[in-house]
Amino acid sequence: MAYPDFWNPKHETLPREELQQLQFLKLRRLCEWAYATTPFHKRKFDEAGFHPEQLKTLDDIRRIPFMTREDWMASLQEKPLFGDTLATDPVNAIRYHLTSGTSGRTPIRVLDGTKDWDWISEMWCYGLWGFGIRPEDSVYFAFGYGSFIGFWGAHYACEKIGALVVPGGAQTTEARIKQIVELGVTTVASTPTYALHLWQKAREMGIDLATQSKVNKVILSGEPAGSIPAVKRQLEEAWGAQCGDTAGMTEIGTIMIFECSHHSGGTHIIEDHFIEEVLDATTSEPVGYEELGERVVTSFGRGFIPLIRYRTRDMVMKVPASTCSCGRTWDLYSGGIRGRWDDMKLIRGTNVYPSAVEAIIREYAAIDEFQIYFWRKDNIQDEIDIKLEIKPGLENSWSDLQIKLAKDLAQAHEGLRFNVVRMDHGSLPRFELKARRLVDARPIAQY
Numbered sequence: 001m002a003y004p005d006f007w008n009p010k011h012e013t014l015p016r017e018e019l020q021q022l023q024f025l026k027l028r029r030l031c032e033w034a035y036a037t038t039p040f041h042k043r044k045f046d047e048a049g050f051h052p053e054q055l056k057t058l059d060d061i062r063r064i065p066f067m068t069r070e071d072w073m074a075s076l077q078e079k080p081l082f083g084d085t086l087a088t089d090p091v092n093a094i095r096y097h098l099t100s101g102t103s104g105r106t107p108i109r110v111l112d113g114t115k116d117w118d119w120i121s122e123m124w125c126y127g128l129w130g131f132g133i134r135p136e137d138s139v140y141f142a143f144g145y146g147s148f149i150g151f152w153g154a155h156y157a158c159e160k161i162g163a164l165v166v167p168g169g170a171q172t173t174e175a176r177i178k179q180i181v182e183l184g185v186t187t188v189a190s191t192p193t194y195a196l197h198l199w200q201k202a203r204e205m206g207i208d209l210a211t212q213s214k215v216n217k218v219i220l221s222g223e224p225a226g227s228i229p230a231v232k233r234q235l236e237e238a239w240g241a242q243c244g245d246t247a248g249m250t251e252i253g254t255i256m257i258f259e260c261s262h263h264s265g266g267t268h269i270i271e272d273h274f275i276e277e278v279l280d281a282t283t284s285e286p287v288g289y290e291e292l293g294e295r296v297v298t299s300f301g302r303g304f305i306p307l308i309r310y311r312t313r314d315m316v317m318k319v320p321a322s323t324c325s326c327g328r329t330w331d332l333y334s335g336g337i338r339g340r341w342d343d344m345k346l347i348r349g350t351n352v353y354p355s356a357v358e359a360i361i362r363e364y365a366a367i368d369e370f371q372i373y374f375w376r377k378d379n380i381q382d383e384i385d386i387k388l389e390i391k392p393g394l395e396n397s398w399s400d401l402q403i404k405l406a407k408d409l410a411q412a413h414e415g416l417r418f419n420v421v422r423m424d425h426g427s428l429p430r431f432e433l434k435a436r437r438l439v440d441a442r443p444i445a446q447y
């Protein structure tokens with residue numbers, strides 16, 4: 001059956017001038033509404049001497065004070081359980097979620113209402129449809145359906161599209177693999193880490209997912225790795241399927257970027273529902289196209305907790321819409337979410353970004369699992385070990401790999417030494433949801 005290419009043909013191809021006009025009108029209305037309904041925003045706006053009437057053009061967004069995770073946490077602690085960020089009475093909520101709390105951070109408690117959920121699934125529809133999900137598809141969710149929001153929105157989006165949903169739920173990896181093959185699902189939704197794990201497990205069970213399953217699309221979310229070219233190549237080969245990256249946040253409840261079926265190496269920003277600013281992480285000044293910066297998000301759809309100029313610490317690089325050939329007028333993030341500014345490690349005077357290290361490691365097909373391990377030698381010198389496991393059958397490649405990987409890593413880091421260490425197969429931890437392949441074993445607060 002012939003379907004349109006876009007979920008929302010009008011908005012996805014809106015000339016940028018009109019798009020920005022739409023963003024401006026929505027921004028002004030959002031700020032007026034948040035000021036009138038949400039004590040948190042009224043307080044923040046008043047403190048900053050900002051009033052929604054000051055918004056005359058889209059550039060005036062810079063007058064609005066930032067909202068930070070720390071502000072939000074402080075509000076939660078002062079007024080448990082949900083702080084003063086809610087725009088309406090908690091009795092109107094229909095769902096509770098928690099942020100995933102990676103890097104040892106306290107999770108944030110979030111409430112959503114009926115309108116939120118309608119919008120949350122609509123945002124996923126943009127992404128899933130854009131990647132090629134159609135009513136004929138059956139979509140397997142390799143997802144635990146817990147308090148972490150993860151793929152909840154994608155589940156409802158599939159129902160809205162008319163695709164068949166298969167909730168993977170709390171099962172063993174083996175049971176999930178059997179279902180994927182038996183039911184002949186066409187699509188699997190998973191984190192990149194778990195998609196690799198499913199494939200490794202299937203291989204152990206003697207199942208080749210590329211030939212023995214009907215899966216032709218894998219929807220990735222939850223980790224930056226979905227846009228790392230080497231990870232994507234590996235997954236596409238393993239599954240014999242196209243892999244599409246998406247990214248969202250529990251704070252906004254849904255995705256704000258997605259990769260379309262044209263695979264331009266970037267993820268489109270859903271610009272009719274979000275303003276995504278990219279700012280210098282230190283000076284907070286806007287940076288241009290093709291420059292790395294921190295993404296700051298304003299969401300027009302969040303009904304329960306207005307999210308205005310929220311600092312994400314996500315590292316991104318914006319490129320113009322014309323980078324992709326699909327015809328959307330929405331700008332993209334080249335390489336999706338590239339990591340977090342918080343994650344940067346200073347090792348013997350050199351900046352090390354774990355996501356960049358991962359991208360290099362992933363270029364080696366013989367590596368099965370790895371860990372980036374920071375430690376301190378003799379209490380003085382910082383060291384980085386790359387602990388890795390070699391795929392069964394490829395053990396002979398170890399000695400060459402050890403030398404070449406250490407060289408590649410050093411070259412990308414001003415000559416910094418990386419110790420490449422081989423581990424027994426199966427000795428490193430495997431992850432289902434969000435990978436924690438970074439271990440910083442150095443003593444804390446040394447400065």
Ligand SMILES: [Zn+2]
Nearest residue numbers: 260262324326
């Ligand atoms: Zn595109």
